[in-house]
Amino acid sequence: MRRVALIDYGKLELQNHWEGVGQLRLGTVKVNVSACSVCGSDIALFKGNRSFTEERYFGHEFSGVVVDAGDGANGIAPGTRVASELSRTCGQCWNCLNGLQNYCKSMNDALLPGGFAEETLVLNRPDYSFISSLPQEIDDVTATLLEPTNCAYRIARQANIIPGDHVVIFGMGTMGLIAARILRGMGADIVIGVDNNNARLEKIRQLNLLDVVDSNAPDWLEQIKEMVGDKGADIVIEATGVVSVLKRAFEAVRPGGKIVVASVYHELAGTLELTPIMRKELTMVGAKGPFPHRKTDGSSASLETLVNIQDDLKKLITVYDYKDALRAFEDMMSGDAIKAVVKFN
Incomplete structure (x- = not known):
């Protein structure tokens, strides 16, 4: 078995003879991973901005095939193509009830x-x-974007836009770009992306996203106000994690x-001026x-969204073979x- 192991902050190791996950644990299935994309939280863990000792998993945006379905909960069977997504929760704990x-x-x-x-082992209980099972019309590489699409869908739902709203998104990483695409589909009139990375901005311009x-x-x-009006945007999404950018959102x-x-x-707000919250x-x-975004028939709203917008999202992806995983993180x-996707099979 092969894996990309984070052995210490800033240190990735390609392990070609890893022993694998062993036996199933109660309520889990075993998935042969096809591909896994690099998330900003993976990079934060790599950089030491998240706890190496507290997080026991590495990589959560993946697709693959179930090879051992355990007790077969939720219709999952051996051979089922799946991708990672929070698809079902208990409905009974304090968090679910609230x-x-x-x-x-x-x-x-x-x-x-x-x-x-x-x-990898993945929890799959009633x-x-x-995990969610995948339809044939989506490939394994694009399917790694199901989990970030799920998260971006949560952003869009929290924005609760009115059709015609003007939206500004700070941070043109994967999450910001997927949220932009979803918000346009929900009726946003203008969606503007803001970033400070020239390479990323140029790529977005070239792709005409x-x-x-x-x-x-x-x-x-001034550039933003020329597009949304002198008063500013109706909705601003801060997707960078940088405190100084939150000031710009105000x-x-x-x-x-x-x-x-x-x-x-990953830092304290320090001298951030909070008066605009009250003044404005x-x-x-x-x-x-x-978040478990379910339709009334029980299917995944996030998965339907991913299928519908996959042609645009494919433009964001760069695929790396397993042996080039270190470069994927660097890029x-x-x-x-x-969006870097590491392909295993």
Whole structure:
């Protein structure tokens, strides 16, 4: 078995003779991983911004084939093509009963060792599952974007836009770009992306995905207001995790507008001026994915969204063979890749 192992902060190792996951644990299935994409939280763990000792999984955006279905909960059988997604929660714990199904369990409980390995165990029980079965019309590489699409769907739902709204998104990583695509589908009139990475901005322009503004430009705010109006945007989404960018979100949003915080911050706010929250009468809301977005027939709304927008999302993906996994991380950190996917099989 092969895996990409994080052996210490800043140190990845390609292990070609890993022993594998062994026997199933109660309530799990075994998945042969086809591909796994690199998430910003994987990079945060790599950099030491997340706890190496507290997180027991590595890689959570993956696709593959079930080789041992355990007790076959939720219709999962050997040979089922699946991708990672929080698809089912218990509905009975305090979090579920209070509308916070995304807090039902930790991914530490759901994945071992995670998607950067040729096989992983995944929790799949009648009361909790972290996988969804895949339709034939989506390939294994694109399917790795199901979990981030699920998270972006949560961002869009928390934004709760009115058709015709003007939206500004700070952070043109995968999450920001998928959220932009979903929000346009929900009726946003204008969606503008803001970023400071020139390589990423140029790629987005070349792909003609959406209008973007370079936050390094002295007139970045004026550029935004030329497109959304002098008062500012109706909705601003902060998807960078940088405190100084949250300050810019206060500047870009209109009075009475909403800011959706879709980031994990690894620093204290320090001297951040909070007066605009009161002066502008802003609404601020967090968006923590993943979340079990289910349609009334029980199917995944996130998966349907991914299938519908997959042609656009394929433009974001750069595929790397397992042996080039270290480069995949480097390219994500430099901005040379918008979404890096490591392919095992």
